Amino acid sequence: MAISKGKSIVEEVTAIALPEAERLGLSLWDVRYEKEGSEWFLKVLIDRPQGVSVDDCENLSRVLSDKLDETDPIEDSYYLEVSSAGLEREIVKEAHFAYALGKAVVCKLYRPLEKRKSISGILKEKRPDSVLLCEENGAETVLPLKDIASIKLQITDF
Numbered sequence: 001m002a003i004s005k006g007k008s009i010v011e012e013v014t015a016i017a018l019p020e021a022e023r024l025g026l027s028l029w030d031v032r033y034e035k036e037g038s039e040w041f042l043k044v045l046i047d048r049p050q051g052v053s054v055d056d057c058e059n060l061s062r063v064l065s066d067k068l069d070e071t072d073p074i075e076d077s078y079y080l081e082v083s084s085a086g087l088e089r090e091i092v093k094e095a096h097f098a099y100a101l102g103k104a105v106v107c108k109l110y111r112p113l114e115k116r117k118s119i120s121g122i123l124k125e126k127r128p129d130s131v132l133l134c135e136e137n138g139a140e141t142v143l144p145l146k147d148i149a150s151i152k153l154q155i156t157d158f
Contacts, residue, residue, distance in 0.1 A: 009033045009042075012073040017044055020063050026056060029085035030092065033078070040078035042068075045085040052084035091151040097126035104154040107133065109147055119143065120154055 014031045021028045021044075029045040046052055046060060061082040068080070091100050106120045113119065119141060121133030131151070133141045 009074055012071075013042060013044070013068070016067050016071060016073070017060075017064055020067060021046055021060055024056065024059055024063070026052070026060060029089065029096075033074075040074075040076050042074065042078050042080050044080070044082045045089070046082065047085045047089075057082045057084070087155055088152050091123075091153065094126075097123070097131075100151075100153060101126070105133070105151050106154040107131070107143055107151050108149045109143070110149050111147070113143070113147070123151075 010031050010033055013033070014028065017031060018028050026046045026048050029047045030043075031045070032041075032043040034041050034043065044060065044064065046056065048056065061080060064082065065080055068074070089096075091097055091105065100123045103123060104120065105123045106118060109117050109119065111117070119133060119135070121135040121141065123131060124134050124140070125132040127142075129146070130142050130144045131148070133143065135141055
């Protein structure tokens with residue numbers, strides 16, 4: 001089965017992976033289809049409240065590999081990677097921002113803002129075109145999304 005017209009590989013794989021992850025008691029954090037060098041990688045990132053084990057990754061990988069072989073949504077050859085989203089996971093989707101509200105994050109910027117290319121703080125709000133952070137010193141900083149290269153959860157003491 002080729003990719004449905006109008007659906008991306010990521011959307012197609014997400015539709016396949018989501019019910020399988022849920023059946024195994026996992027939540028699907030993200031699906032990425034990325035080229036690294038000359039190779040394509042299908043990356044499925046998972047989570048669960050008590051943490052993700054190697055067995056969780058292996059179980060979903062096995063089931064997902066079989067489903068992907070059956071449905072064949074990707075024409076190119078690729079490597080399937082199923083892994084934990086990690087403690088310092090990337091915040092990309094609206095659901096990720098909702099999860100991260102009130103948590104410590106680090107924002108990497110495309111260009112320096114007040115001589116800083118990295119700004120850490122508590123994510124207070126996600127707006128349509130910006131985020132509001134409360135920095136460790138109590139200052140509130142608004143960062144336009146267009147200036148942010150990446151946002152990740154941060155393990156911190158503050």
